[in-house]
Amino acid sequence: MASITIRGVKKNYAKTQVVHGVDLDFPSGEFVVILGPSGCGKSTLLRMIAGLEEISDGEIAIDGTVVNKLEPRERGCAMVFQNYALYPHMSVSQNIGYSLKVAGVPSAERQQRIQAVARTLELEHLLDRKPMALSGGQRQRVAMGRAMIREPKVFLFDEPLSNLDAKLRVQMRSEIRKLHRRLNATSVFVTHDQVEAMTLADRLVVMNGGRVEQVGTPGEIYTRPASRFVATFVGAPAMNILEGTVELDGLSLLGGSRRLAMARTGLPVGTKVAMGIRPEAVRLVAPGTAGALYATVDLVEELGAGRVIYVDLDGAPFSVMTSEAVHPEPGSQVGLKISPDDMHFFSSETGARLDVFKASVPEPAL
């Protein structure tokens, strides 16, 4: 168990900077997920914690010890790689026990610990096989076993589930979660899959373009995204964004072709905003209902438990997720009811969250 402190960490490759000063604190025993699109620097950050990548600037401390200059083996981290990185010429038990062998643990104790790990991961019957003779899920488990056997202070996961098929991914996800509950070691998990991130994380770090966009619990990230990027990146289908201008008694949307009447937003009149609304927060109503936007149905995606209805709002794409038993025909008109409480506002220029909309904002004197 160890806490991780990251202070002003930067990473440069030759002349390009890929991580631009990251500050993070991971308390001991927490399961942290770093989420971001590919190329956002999340793997680089993880590899800097692991010691596989040099830290260009700033410092990383594990358990209060600055590890910048320490070799990977001296940091007490274990890592699970995306492609598993199993040693192809070693059997499963040799793979799992390699770190103990390097550390000079006597053979008898080594075998005992290998057995114990194999039992936890249900690998006992595979111990003599070579990695080539294993399925993807089994390889994944061996990779986990190799990390577990060292009883590390910190577990690092570099997109470990991305090579698995969908069903196996869900299964491994819950296994990782259970494992963490049992071992309670600080874990850092990097992924670009938001479902993985939401389900696994105690704390979620959303990164974009080498910067941290937001840190919070999955719930906070979902309900109060700190930026337009986070809002559209987390949640599926993605949050709808409509560009608009604040007016005295509502919002003018899509260059003025649509209006949403509402109580004052609290933002100065004339502010250019990006209004966000989650597809699952939009209600479908009969066309022509007062206070509703109308739109033309483009496509209906059936999900079984619900459906996603893609509509056209004067050329702007917009999606609605509903669990109601409505099946509008493509081409037909629908009404969209949006509650002001569900709206998110982001600055059109910076993308930052504008948090002034409150029902309690005092009404300005007319």
Add this chain to the structure above:
Amino acid sequence: MEKRVTFGKWTIGILFAVPQLLLIFTFFYWPAGQAVYWSLTLQQPWGGGNIWVGLDNFRSILSNADYWNSINASLVFAGVSTGLAMFIALVLAALTDRQLAGSRLYRVVLIWPYGIAAPALALAFRFILAPEAGFMAVVNQIWPGFWDPGLDGADAMASIIVAFSWKYVGYNFIFFLAAFQAIPRSLIEAAAMDGSGVIRRFWDIQFPLITPTIFFLLVINITESFQDSFGIVDIMTSGGPANATNLMVYKIYSDGFKGLDYSGAAAQSIILMLLIVVLTIFQFRFIERRVHYR
């Protein structure tokens, strides 16, 4: 489904194969067959027909102490030069793989020696290793009489080994480097996370994973050291002193074309061929077992 071109008549297929078959027959099977025939006959030095003598040529060669000396010299040469060329190339490739400064330059420079014809490089080494004027003259200055390949058989053997190894280091290097680079980076990183240092990683991870390449180069180097050594021996030592460097391939030439014993030379080349075949089979049977194919 693999796409295949099929011919209506089998003769068309044969016609396409004919040029290649013709080449192989003309330059391999025919001479090889001729050599077998000559080895079983006595060829007149000035022409005029062959006399069938059965295995007499083989008997006389194998009872000759000079020939056994030649086999011995060839084996020493093959063993030491292969070991040297492979070891040096392995070290260079391992260092280059670690992306040390200048590794791009080595990669280009190290393949050049292989492109140099054996006699040309032998001439260069003859000057470099000359006892009276070359690099070794400095050593002789300090320890007089230490180095003289013209008099000392061991020195002469060392000279041709150095020259041959120098050529094959480049060749081996390219293969080793490719093999190292084919190992996924994450395997090395995983080993680093597992607490393994540079040297340990090399022996535990990289070395086992390049064994297919090591095996391939072993077969090639040994085979080539029996065959490609001719030019080097001819220019540097001419088989001397006192037959110390009279390798099998050189003895075939000197007995056949200088001693005009065509039949004996033919028999020797058959023995050399068999020796290479046996060595190769041995390597495949006993060494390949230790190779990890992925």
